[in-house]
Amino acid sequence: MLAQSSVAQRGAVSRRAQQDLSRGVSSVTRSSSARSVLAHTSPLAACSGPAPFRAPAATTSGRVAARSRRGVAPVVCQAAGEKMTVAITGATGLVGSRLVAKLAAAGHKVRVLTRNPASARSKLSYPGLEFFGPADWARGVEGATGVVNLAGEPIATRWTEDLKRSIKASRVGATTAVVDAIKAAPADRRPKVLVSASAVGYYGISQTATYSEDSPSGRDYLAEVCRAWETAAQGVTSAGVRLCVLRIGIVLAPEGGALGKMLPVFQIFAGGPLGSGKQWMSWIHRDDLVDLIMQSLSNPAYEGVFNATAPKPVRMSDLCSALGNILGRPSWLPVPEFALMTLLGEGASVVLEGQRVMPTRTQAAGYRFKYSDIGDALRNLRPILR
Numbered sequence: 001m002l003a004q005s006s007v008a009q010r011g012a013v014s015r016r017a018q019q020d021l022s023r024g025v026s027s028v029t030r031s032s033s034a035r036s037v038l039a040h041t042s043p044l045a046a047c048s049g050p051a052p053f054r055a056p057a058a059t060t061s062g063r064v065a066a067r068s069r070r071g072v073a074p075v076v077c078q079a080a081g082e083k084m085t086v087a088i089t090g091a092t093g094l095v096g097s098r099l100v101a102k103l104a105a106a107g108h109k110v111r112v113l114t115r116n117p118a119s120a121r122s123k124l125s126y127p128g129l130e131f132f133g134p135a136d137w138a139r140g141v142e143g144a145t146g147v148v149n150l151a152g153e154p155i156a157t158r159w160t161e162d163l164k165r166s167i168k169a170s171r172v173g174a175t176t177a178v179v180d181a182i183k184a185a186p187a188d189r190r191p192k193v194l195v196s197a198s199a200v201g202y203y204g205i206s207q208t209a210t211y212s213e214d215s216p217s218g219r220d221y222l223a224e225v226c227r228a229w230e231t232a233a234q235g236v237t238s239a240g241v242r243l244c245v246l247r248i249g250i251v252l253a254p255e256g257g258a259l260g261k262m263l264p265v266f267q268i269f270a271g272g273p274l275g276s277g278k279q280w281m282s283w284i285h286r287d288d289l290v291d292l293i294m295q296s297l298s299n300p301a302y303e304g305v306f307n308a309t310a311p312k313p314v315r316m317s318d319l320c321s322a323l324g325n326i327l328g329r330p331s332w333l334p335v336p337e338f339a340l341m342t343l344l345g346e347g348a349s350v351v352l353e354g355q356r357v358m359p360t361r362t363q364a365a366g367y368r369f370k371y372s373d374i375g376d377a378l379r380n381l382r383p384i385l386r
């Protein structure tokens, strides 16, 4: 089921469609009649006031989004106490497991769409969780309020040709499977939204350019993977389902993630920048990513592409000096590329090369980052850095 899909068969998305996706205009929702269908069939219809990509100031019911004390915009459009049922692929991973915990804590129902229900059960245990294996994903999405698609073979590992194929095929395959499952549901039992992961690798790499959601895609391998991944997700819009694609930056989380891979090398080499130090790191704290996913589920203003990156990307040398300050280590000896290549092979490109990505549309839609500053984010993760 998770084998690579034939994107061509499904009708490759044209350049125009890719641009529409970036602007948040799907072929379905471009028409006002389709928009009104969505407004009437969505359980969130009462808050379908703002057009896509306008900063949501107030709901049609007059509820203005209050800001929490730490500056994170709360879920804007979900009526107070209204519970969602959310189906999630990749729920067992670094991001998914935290999302499950937050949704469960808030009283929402969670359905875990996994390759292996037995293994997923051993990783996630919250009251009321339901587990669905690949043959059962259609049942898993039917009747759900929304679907979050996070599945994919890990990237920051040693790449082989086989693994590169799997990195792409796992994402396109899982996304196609989830889109097919959504489309197979009867219209009145179909989820209203698909929040689908992509990555900032979409833009390619550069030490000088700044990318926003409207920027064109790059030419390298990861850009190609992201395009195919997003194209597979785009298929859901023909069924009148709102699509929100999140181009995710390097996720900083207590369990490690990319940072966890960098730390041992950083420590061996007395805390200098990895590689040239000039490469950009567009990062996001996992708490912000999870909050953004929750907002994307419940707020119809999130339609199209959004960069899931903190508004202050940093160069690797700045990240390492912030890390050095927190760890009480100097940060001036560069870590040679060969050390990382030895550890990660070609997969080291995830930290040796980067791009400066701004969350332009994400902030315009009203999202307020809890962690904008790399120092604050790293200080929050300090307990695991020692």
Ligand SMILES: NC(=O)c1ccc[n+]([C@@H]2O[C@H](COP(=O)([O-])OP(=O)(O)OC[C@H]3O[C@@H](n4cnc5c(N)ncnc54)[C@H](OP(=O)(O)O)[C@@H]3O)[C@@H](O)[C@H]2O)c1
Pocket (backbone or CB within 6 Å): 002, 089, 090, 091, 092, 093, 094, 095, 096, 113, 114, 115, 116, 120, 150, 151, 152, 153, 154, 155, 166, 170, 171, 174, 197, 198, 199, 200, 248, 249, 250, 251, 252, 257, 258
């Ligand atoms: N973490 C980052 O820094 C970062 C940055 C940019 C983009 N992203 C993207 O965001 C998504 C979530 O990231 P994450 O860090 O939480 O990922 P993760 O920890 O690697 O977890 C991804 C999940 O995908 C499923 N999976 C793993 N290998 C698979 C394969 N070969 N085929 C199909 N499914 C597979 C697994 O779920 P089951 O075993 O339950 O099926 C796994 O728990 C990923 O798609 C990732 O590419 C992450």
